Amino acid sequence: MATIDGLPPLREVIATHGLSARKALGQNFLLDLNLTAKIARAAGDLTGCDVLEVGPGPGGLTRGLLAEGARRVVAIEKDARCLPALAEISAAYPGQLEVLNEDALQVDWAAHLTPPIKIVANLPYNVGTELLVRWLTPKTWPPQWQSLTLMFQREVAERIVAQPGGKAYGRLAVLAQWRCSARIALTLPPEAFTPPPKVKSAVVHLTALPAPRFEADPKVLERVVAAGFNQRRKMLRAALKGLAPDIEDRILAAGLTPTDRAEQVPIEGFCALARQIAAG
Ligand code: SAM
Numbered sequence: 001m002a003t004i005d006g007l008p009p010l011r012e013v014i015a016t017h018g019l020s021a022r023k024a025l026g027q028n029f030l031l032d033l034n035l036t037a038k039i040a041r042a043a044g045d046l047t048g049c050d051v052l053e054v055g056p057g058p059g060g061l062t063r064g065l066l067a068e069g070a071r072r073v074v075a076i077e078k079d080a081r082c083l084p085a086l087a088e089i090s091a092a093y094p095g096q097l098e099v100l101n102e103d104a105l106q107v108d109w110a111a112h113l114t115p116p117i118k119i120v121a122n123l124p125y126n127v128g129t130e131l132l133v134r135w136l137t138p139k140t141w142p143p144q145w146q147s148l149t150l151m152f153q154r155e156v157a158e159r160i161v162a163q164p165g166g167k168a169y170g171r172l173a174v175l176a177q178w179r180c181s182a183r184i185a186l187t188l189p190p191e192a193f194t195p196p197p198k199v200k201s202a203v204v205h206l207t208a209l210p211a212p213r214f215e216a217d218p219k220v221l222e223r224v225v226a227a228g229f230n231q232r233r234k235m236l237r238a239a240l241k242g243l244a245p246d247i248e249d250r251i252l253a254a255g256l257t258p259t260d261r262a263e264q265v266p267i268e269g270f271c272a273l274a275r276q277i278a279a280g
Helices: 009-014 033-042 061-066 080-092 128-135 154-162 171-179 218-231 247-252 267-278
Strands: 050-052 072-076 097-100 117-122 149-153 180-190 201-208
Touching: 009 080, 033 061, 033 117, 033 149, 033 180, 033 201, 050 061, 061 072, 061 080, 061 117, 072 080, 072 117, 080 097, 080 180, 128 154, 128 201, 149 154, 149 180, 154 171, 154 180, 154 267, 171 180, 171 267, 247 267
Parallel strands: 050 072, 050 117, 072 097, 117 149
Antiparallel strands: 149 201, 180 201
16 A cells, blocks of 8 residues: 555554564554654644654654654654664655664754754653653753654643643643643544553643743742642642741742642742742
8 A cells, every 4th residue: 555655554664674562662653644644743834843753663753744844853762673664764755864773861862953843752651751851841941942742641641731720730730831832732542553552642732932931940940849749638838848947938928828739839829939939
């Protein structure tokens, strides 16, 4: 069966290169090129952009990104078994695909790309949250990337876009929405993947804002949010006790109530609290 890029269908690619999925590497492959093109489109216009992809696997999403007009794709893949399949894509798109056979947690990815940069990935579940937090917490803002379009387990996606007042609201929601706009672009059933995972998945699209919504030192904010949600059933005055001796006064000065719980505090409140704590 012909495909839009003239390369073999993904089922054939997997069979030819013996790419049986490995659980330890979080391998759940997308084999429908219409679906991978749809995910690529969720990243917006890719023409003129360099794209960072983590975990290309057999290359379904990579092909979607290139077919949708990405200027270049830099793909970081830990599993060397995938390299021959990815080399076939490089040959079909000369000069447009660079594959790094590395661990995404160890690579200085920005050195390989030229702005404007978008990050698009069907992330391995075991390192997905760690990568997201790193992308969200660079020393300076705006970051080197314009947007993140990332597949997660749906429960993680819901935590990223969560609003105050519910169980899903926590560290990920505050870190993501403080400096980005975030929304769920699409949800996918387990059957969309080979092998199917146990849970549903969702693609989250985050766009970097030009500046944070509220002023705060990122390191202090991270400490406040970590302490607040680490003991989420406790009231703020107890959960944040270790951050300052007069924490109750600082909570009040931030316009918050010491008996509130972290999940009731909006991002603005955490930022006010971080400013009070940074004031020394
Ligand atoms: N993008 C492909 C797709 O959509 O079909 C594969 C997605 S699969 C969920 C995750 C991919 O990430 C696998 O190919 C796996 O080998 C790779 N991977 C796992 N851990 C990694 C790491 N630390 N660094 C880079 N790639 C990793």
